[in-house]
Amino acid sequence: MIYLDYNATTPTDPRVLDAMLPYFQARFANPSSIHRAGHEARRAVEKAREKLAHLVVARVDEVYFTSGGTEADNIAVKGVAFAQNKRKKIITSAIEHHAVLTTCEYMTKFGFEVVKVPVDPHGIIDLNFLEDAVDDNTVIISIMHANNEVGTVEPITEISKIAHRHGIVFHTDAVQTVGKLPIDIESMGIDMLSLSGHKFCGPKGTGALIARTGIRFDPLSHGGHHEHNKRAGTENVPGIVGLGKACEIAMTEMAEEEKRIRLLRDKLWNGIREKIPDLILNGHPEKRLANTLGICVRYVEGESLLLHLDMHGICASSGSACTSGSLEPSHVLLAMGIPHETAHGSIRFSLGRYTEEAEILEVIRVFPKIVEKLRVISPLSKK
Amino acid sequence: MIYLDYNATTPTDPRVLDAMLPYFQARFANPSSIHRAGHEARRAVEKAREKLAHLVVARVDEVYFTSGGTEADNIAVKGVAFAQNKRKKIITSAIEHHAVLTTCEYMTKFGFEVVKVPVDPHGIIDLNFLEDAVDDNTVIISIMHANNEVGTVEPITEISKIAHRHGIVFHTDAVQTVGKLPIDIESMGIDMLSLSGHKFCGPKGTGALIARTGIRFDPLSHGGHHEHNKRAGTENVPGIVGLGKACEIAMTEMAEEEKRIRLLRDKLWNGIREKIPDLILNGHPEKRLANTLGICVRYVEGESLLLHLDMHGICASSGSACTSGSLEPSHVLLAMGIPHETAHGSIRFSLGRYTEEAEILEVIRVFPKIVEKLRVISPLSKK
Amino acid sequence: MQYSQKVMEHFLNPRNVGEIEDADGVGTCGNPICGDLMTFYINIEPKTDDLHMARIVDIRFKTFGCGAAIAVASMASEMAGGKTLFEVTELTRQDVADALDGLPPVKMHCSNLGVQAIQEAIKDYLQKIGRPDLAKTIQGCPKKSEHNNQ
C-alpha cells in the first residue's frame, strides 16, 4: 500500500506506541487516585503535558488534553462564547474545517452571528475584510493555521494583531500544522490553539487545546475536576503519553522531515504535471504545507480518480475525509473561486513520515494513465 | 500491588489490547477515507458497534461512540435539553456522579431548573418524590444505574415508567454497570445510556452513548459527519475496537465473574467487620454492585486509611477518585443521611477481574491493624 | 460507503464507452456542476415509431462522474442494448441498481441518471423521425431545478 493520505490520519509512530504500552496494564491506574499507582499515572500525564507545552512554547498549565482536534475546536469556540454574554459575533474563515465551521454555525442557535472571512484564489484569508469585520461585538476570531485540503498557511501573526487591537480572543485550528511547522504561541500571538495527535503520528482519540493564561472559557464537558476543571473525564493516560511522545519526536525531527517531504512532494507534482495536461495546483504555491499536494484534474471527477488509485494500492483523498460521500464539492475549493465543475475533479496527495521516493515514482507512473483513461470516457474532455 | 480500586479504573484486558494493536500501525487508516484502508477501518468500527449494541440489547444505529462516560453524560443531558425549547426542568438524583451533576448545574445558566431527587439511607432514590417532581415542563430525567461510591442499584424500570408516563426522556449513567450487570435497554425502558470503556477492562478514552431511535439531541461536539452527525471527530479506531472487545468479553464472562467477585467481596466484608468494631456498610445491603464495598470507619478519616493501605501496597479509594483532594465529604454519603463526621471516614474497596482471594486475605490481615492505629490517635474514639 | 464488486467491475471496465457519429438518438442528463454528466448515443433498427418493434442495436456513452455514475452508465448500456424502445422505457433505476448488486444510498441518484439519459436519447430519436408527440410520453431527464435538488 502506498499511503498518501497523511492529512486524513497517520500511522502511530512505533516509538509512540511503545511509550503507551505500559499504561494499559502495568501502570493503568486513574491519575486522580491518591494511591501510589495513581500518582504514577499522574506523573506520566504531567510529563506529557510538558512535552506538549514545549512543542508550542506554552506554559504547562496552558495545556488541556482533549479527545482530538474537533473537541478542542468546539471547546474554544463554544467555551469562549458562552463564558461571557456581551459580545455576540464570531468571526471565522470560509475555508475552516467542519470542526470549526459547523460549530460556529451551531452558535447562531444561541443568538451569535457568524461572519466568514473570504479567501483569495490561493486560499489566503482577506485581511482587509477581517479588519472591517471586527468590532467591539466580536467575541472570538477562529482562523486555521493551515488548511487541510490545500495546505495554505494563513498569516497568523497579522490575524492575531487585528484580534488583539480589538480585545478579541484569537483561536487557531492548528491540527494540520502542529508537528509539521514550528509554532510559538507567544510570538505568533495565539490565545488558543487546537491540535490533534493522529495527524502527526500520535494516537487517535488524543488532542489538546492550548489556552493562554487568563483566557476565560466554559468547559464543553462538565464533571470531575480534571484538567484544571476545564475538561472533565478520566484522562486517557496511554493516549496522553503517546501524544506527549509524538510531540517529543516532532520537536527533534520536524525540521529534517519537512525538508525531505517537501522534496518528495515537489517531485510528485513535477512528475505528474509533465505528463498530464490541464492540471490545476490548489492552494498557495509557496505558503503551503510541505506535505500537501492538492490538485484539480479537469474533465474528470475526483472519486473515480481515487477508486482507480485504490485499485493500484495508492491511498489518496478528494478533499477532507470527513466529507467524502457528500455530493457537494469541497467548500474550500469553492471559496477559493474554483468553479464547481473543476472542484469536482479535486484530489489530494498528502505525504508523511513513512513516504518513500519509490512510492512517489510509482504514483508518477500510474496516475497519468488513470487520468487518461477517465478523460477518454469523459464527455467534457476536448479531443 | 493489591488493586481494589476497580470503580476508579481497571487495567485493560490483555485480549482487549491485543485486539487494538493492529489498528495503531498496520490498519491505521481513517474510517471516513474512501480507499480500501479506510473501508477496513470502517468495518472494524462497525463490528465494535455491533458488539456494543449486543451487550445492551440496542440496535447498532443506536450506538454513538464517545471519549468516555463523562462525554456521554454531557451529550445526553445537554443534547436533549438544547434540542428543544419548550421544557425547562431537568430532574436528576442527589447521588449522581459529577459528570451528570455538574452538567445539570451548568444548564441553569441557560434557564433550566434542576431538581435533585433525594435518596433513602441505602441510596435508593425516592420514587414518590420523583413522581411529584415530574411535569410537562420536564425535558429529561437522568438517574444513574448504579452508584460508583456505594454501589447501590437504582430501580431503573420504575423510573423509566414514570418518565414515559409524562413523555420525558430517561437517561441513565450506566458507567458502573455496563459489563457488570445485564442490561436490556428495551425491557428496562431506557432511552439513553452512558457507558465508559475503562470501567470494565476496556481502554481509557473510550465510551458510548446509547440513544434509542427517535430520541432527539443536539451534538456536543460539532464538525464532520461522524457517528450519524451526532459526535464529530476522527474515530479513535483502536480505542473503539478495544471497547468492542471488552463488550464481547463481558457478554460471555459477566455472569461467572459477578458470582466470583461477590464471594470475594463478602469475604472481605465479613473478614474485616469481625475484627473491627463500629463499621458502617454504605449502600444497599442487597441491591448493590457485587464488586463494591463502601464502608465508613467511625472515628478516623478516610484519606489516612488510604495512605496506610497504600504503604502496604493496597490501592483503594475514598469516594470517587475525581473528588479526592476535595475537603468536602462525599455528596453521595451526605445525601444518604450519613453525618459529616462519619462520612469523612469512608473508604471504598472495589474488586474486579484480576482480584484474587489471597489479596482479600491480605487486606483482612492488614486493614484492622491500620484502623486500630488510627483510632488510637483519634480524639473521637471512645476508649 | 462501499461499492459492490459488480460496481467496481463495471467502473474499472466500462462497456460501450464512446460516441456514435450521426447517431439516431443522443441524450444527455446531469450537470457537471453537480458532479455527474452522461451522454448516450443510440442507433435504432428498424427505424419505426412502433416502440415494440424498434430496437437499440448500438449504444455508446460518455460519462463524467463518480465511480457509481460510470458503473451505472456501463450497466445501463448493457441492459438497454438489443432491447425494444418499449422495453427500455420500462427499465427503472432500481433495475439498474439491482443489476449492480446495489448502490450506496448516497449514490442512488446516479442510477436514475443512466436510465434517464437513455430515455433522452430515445426522445431525441422519436423527435428526429417526426413523432414529438410520442417523445413527450417518455420521461427523460427531470428539469434542471429538480435534478439540482436531488
Place this chain on the structure above:
Amino acid sequence: MQYSQKVMEHFLNPRNVGEIEDADGVGTCGNPICGDLMTFYINIEPKTDDLHMARIVDIRFKTFGCGAAIAVASMASEMAGGKTLFEVTELTRQDVADALDGLPPVKMHCSNLGVQAIQEAIKDYLQKIGRPDLAKTIQGCPKKSEHNNQ
C-alpha cells in the same frame, strides 16, 4: 496532590501521640464535621505567666484527620516541645509546612490547625493560672464560622 517524604514519615510515625491527664493546658481546633480535629495537651514549667520563661515541657496530641493533619500535628508538637510560650506563639503555619517540606495547597489549612490548637492549649493554661487578659492576646482557633469557610 502528593505528600513529601517528610509528611509521610510523620504521618506513619507520629511523635507525641497521646493525652496528658490533668494537663496544664488543653486546646482543640477543627471540627470533625470538616474532617479534621486536633487536641493538644501541654505541661508547662515553670508555671509562670511570663511567656518568655514558661516552657512546654511535655506535649501530646490526638488527631482525627487526613494524612496532612496527622503529620502537621506531629511536626507541630516537635516544634513546640521545649520552647517558651512566647516562642510558640511566634510559630506560623508556614513554619510547620516548611518543616514538612511543604504541603499540597489544598491541605495548607491543616498546617494552621496545628499551630492554632497549641495556642489554644496555651490560652487554656493562661486562663487556668488566672490570666484571661493575657490569654486574649493569643490567637488560637478562628471562630467556627470562619473555619468552616476555609
